[in-house]
Amino acid sequence: MDYSSKNQETNTHASISTFLDEIEIDNVGEEVQKLSVIRQLLQLIQADEQGCMQRVFPKLQQALNTASTEFHIETAKAFATILERRAISNHVFTQTFLPSILYHIDNRDQVVSNAWLDTLLEVTELLPVDIIRHEILHIAISKGQISQSVWHRVAACKLLGKLCTRFDPHTVKKDILPVVHSLCQDVNEAVRASICSELHHVAKGLPAEMVKPALIPILVELGRDETVQVRVEATETIVHMIPFLSQEVLKVTIIPLVKKICEQAVLAMDDTLVMVARQFGSLCLGLENCFTPSEKLWMVTYYNSMSHLGIPSHGAKKDVYFASHNMDRINARCVECRQLCAYNFPAMSKFCASNSELLEKLYPSFCDFATDPYYMVRKTIGCGIHEVARILGSNNRIVKNQVMTLLWDNMEEVLMGVVPHLGRTIDLLITSGVLGQEQDGATAELGRGLLQCDKTIRDKTHNWRLYTDFITQLESIVKCLPSDYIYTHFVSLMFDKMHKARALPCRLAAARTLLVFLRHNLKNNQRQEIRARIQAEFCMSSSCYKRMLFLRLCSIAREIFSRSYFKEHFFFLLLSRSDDKVANNRLLLVRQFPYLKSMIVMPNERKYLQTLETCIRNMAASEKDKDVTAELRLSVARLDKTDTLTDTPNMPTLEDIEDKKKFDEEIKLANMVPRPGAAIGILNAMDARRGAPQKPAERPTNYASGGGAAQKAGPASTSTQSKDSVTAGHTRVVSHSASSSHSATPSHASSTGSTHPSAPPSGKQSHMSSSSQAVVPKKPHPTFSESNSQIPSQGVQARFTQK
Known part of the structure; x- marks a missing residue:
């Protein structure tokens, strides 16, 4: 302890000596070094207050007499910081630092004087009232006299306004108010404008009954002043004084x-x-x-x-009254x-x-x-349009049209104002009933606007942050656009972004939005098609970057879906990447092992745990990359500390409650029936807006090749499809499907429909129908448990078992 104290004392004296040496440097080339030392003044005082007061401060005062403007500004900031951090007592600050502040506010350099005045205003809020009354009040009053210079009178206005917030009403009325009246009638417009901007502080310090007789006549006079500067300040002061009147x-x-x-x-x-x-x-x-x-x-x-x-206005003549x-x-x-x-x-x-x-x-x-x-006007209204929607509530019908107009804007700055709050705006329009599944016309207009906005950002800007934000905001359309419409126009759009977007945040945002679309899709065959494309185009892709995107997608899927859904459709697919040729991909997989174990329910889901353990053993035996091996050791250590779930009923955690909520929503979405003719109604509304003959809004009868009879059967046909009896949290996922072992996988090579907002109206309905025929399998499938997820999982299990 003695040695450490001695070393600390030695270091402190060395620092102070260095400070003194730097203060005495007179060469202009060393100015930066002197500024650096001033910035360390707080640390020196905290280390040895007495030594600094005796040795440093006198040298500092001497240096300020011939110092540069930058040195004055940094010193003023350092003084304010010292009092704000309470590095020294109020008494010491008053005896040493405050006189220097009061002295240098009279500096001839306007910039230096302003810097010290700002410091004085800051310390006025921190010092006790008694010190302010004895040390500062008389200076502020004296500087406000007509005999002083204009700058001194302006400084007095700022000081008096600050002092009114610290003193009691009696002191304000007796000592400050007469000076305020005098300054309000000053011959200089800058002084009148300055004291006018402080009147609301004076009103705050006066009793309520004195505000009217003491300040209102002055405010009225200043509001009618002949000088623009004074009237500008009076207008702002009126706003600040309203609460006191x-x-x-x-x-x-x-x-x-x-x-x-x-x-x-x-x-x-x-x-x-x-x-x-x-x-x-x-x-x-x-x-x-x-x-x-x-x-x-x-x-x-x-x-x-x-x-x-x-x-x-239209047809108005140009104004010729101005030069x-x-x-x-x-x-x-x-x-x-x-x-x-x-x-x-x-x-x-x-x-x-x-x-x-x-x-x-x-x-x-x-x-x-x-x-x-002017584009900045459009950007400004776009930045606040979500607030307008929140305020108007049921009157949001006036907001919808302007949202659509702004979505069609071709200026990047305007879209930067609209896009960040687009999801919130859509939610508010849905809440008020302006948008929704039943509003075909408004919904069609929104879809076209979003597609056009996407095209503008993609083709006319290079702002990947804006593009990422826009893709993220698209998650909200699942609440108002029909599932078929989203599948036809936006699902393929997300796949395209995952393949072609240059910035990784854009691809990740597209992956997340795609998973949201998957979760809210109401048709089993469409959900199956989306998962099949994810598997074929990313999980089994020949590109290491796309396989890496799949691994990141699985991390996102854990947040969006329930544990049961993830285990049913992503668990074995994720483990199949254990033999990836790229070490970075294997590294991403290894980091997810603890999360996979934490969602396994024992003993009913022992096969998941066995597959995971087999995967880890195989990787430990065959892994040659040192980074992956090190991460694998860490994951194994985490796995030992990670517990699996159990079937026994325990007190549910917040995570369990959230998982149960996700699971219930997934069951509800799986059992929902799409509104008949929703997509056709939207297409008809789009055609009607273009002036095309409107088609009758009838439900299509041939969405799948060879499946017309099943589709015509309507809700009764759903009884032929087996449903998954899955439970959230602590229950095994069981499939009662009798047709879960079919071998045909749906085709996904064909396009899912035109996504361009200016596509020909005559071919939309037939195009969507043909697209659906190309991607929907002939046989009906279960809602959750489908062959696309079971075939790779069986392959993974077989491979691990053989090994």
Whole structure:
């Protein structure tokens, strides 16, 4: 202990000596090294506070007199950090650091002065009130006198606003309020604008009954100031002061003032208009309970006028009242106003949500935002459209059309605003009844929009993050698009992305979305076809990258499906990759062994455990790659600590409950019957929108070659198909299928249908029918237990047994 203490003391003195040596360096080339030492000041104080105060701080003060701007900025930040971390006591900070801060706020360099002023504002929030009263208050008051320079008076405004949040109402009224009144009447516009931005802090420090007589007359005067800068700050201050004002003051004084500012802003077309557009949503929501119906209508009308600034109406003449050199500036303000109006549209939707008449007046602006000539306006409304859908609820019918419009946008930036919240928006439209299995027209439009959006992102952008996000958002369409429609247009799309997407996150997102489509598919033959393609095109692929994608897909499948489903369809397929030629693929497989063991139910599922153990023994005997061998040893150690499930009823864990929920959903989905004619109804709706003759929405009678009679039988035909009696969690999966050993596997070489949104309407129905004929086997199959999953599993077992 003595040696360690001595070494620590020696290191501390060495660090301080190094610090002193660096402070004394005068060469400009060593400035970076001096800045690095300043950044370590906190650590030096924490190591030896007394030594730093005696030896370091005097040198630091001396260096600041001739230091550069960067050195001042770093030192100011270091002082604030020292107090924030409580590295020293308040008393020591007041005696040593605070005088330096107060001294350097008068620096002639504006940048240096601002840096020290920001530090003073930060420490004002951390120091005790008594220290602030004795050390800082008198300085703030003195700097606010008219005899001081403009910069000192501006600094006084910021200090006084911060002090109002620390002092009691009596001190604010007695010592600070007179200086505030004086600064509000200052001859310099920068001073008036600065103190105006601090009035809401002053209102917070005053008693509620004093806010009206002390601040409202000043606020009204500043709101009508002749200077644009002051009016801009007054507009923002009104929003911040609304919570501190009474209903009477808001109705009698603030609302007329707001209307006056809005009217002047449109006439002047200055920066005040931009601030009004920025704060308009907050103004409407803050004053909502004080508006009369006519005033609400006025606010919505004014909002609509701002939303169309810079967009001439059809046939309107060009404005000639402005000089040509001002047109660019005015157009820029108009575009910024439209973008800010689009940003505030969720707030305006909430403002008008309870009044259908106001919503109808707001709708044209919503439509114009989605088709605005400036792409940033479209992106802004796209970023907030999910909030609009959440607010409107049952009135979401006005949202659906704009979502479809934005999906057809060809600008990458616009899609970057729409795509991240697309799934949430679709869910909200489904909840409100705008989208759903029964809404053929809306659903067809959504499908076409999604396909077009996919084409735009794929062909016109190189943004793989956006593409990944879009693929992930497609998971939500299983709740509104019919299963046949998804199978025809989107399943093949996911397979195509898994094969051709360049970025690995895109392929993984496509694999996950494909598994979601598989889980929610309502037709047994289609589910079988999807699994067959996964097996043939990825599990048994000649490409090592596709086999690796299959291994990653199995990891995703464990999250999506229940244990029973995974064991039935992926367990033995996954173990079949134990003899993969690529070491990285075997490495991925070995890492999944503990998870496979944890889902086995003993003693009923002993064959799964035996197959897993045989696989491990064979790999341990034949593996030559050192990385795979090392990982295999770790997996074996984890397997020893991993317990299998049992049939005995125990207290279920959260994982068991979640697995049971997944299993129940899978049983429910397996027993659901697709809505008759759903896919045909959507195709007819698509044809109708193109102007093609609408086909009758009747259920197709020939979905499988040679299976027309079975399909015509309807629900009665499902009784001929055996169903799996599988249970979740702690029960063995048992198949009662009498036809589970058929040898024919469905073909998947043919296309699953046109996915392009502009495909010819005349061939959609026949194309889908022919595609279905090509991929559906002739014999009916069970719901869960199918030959595609049993044949490879038997092969794996046979191979392991032979070995």
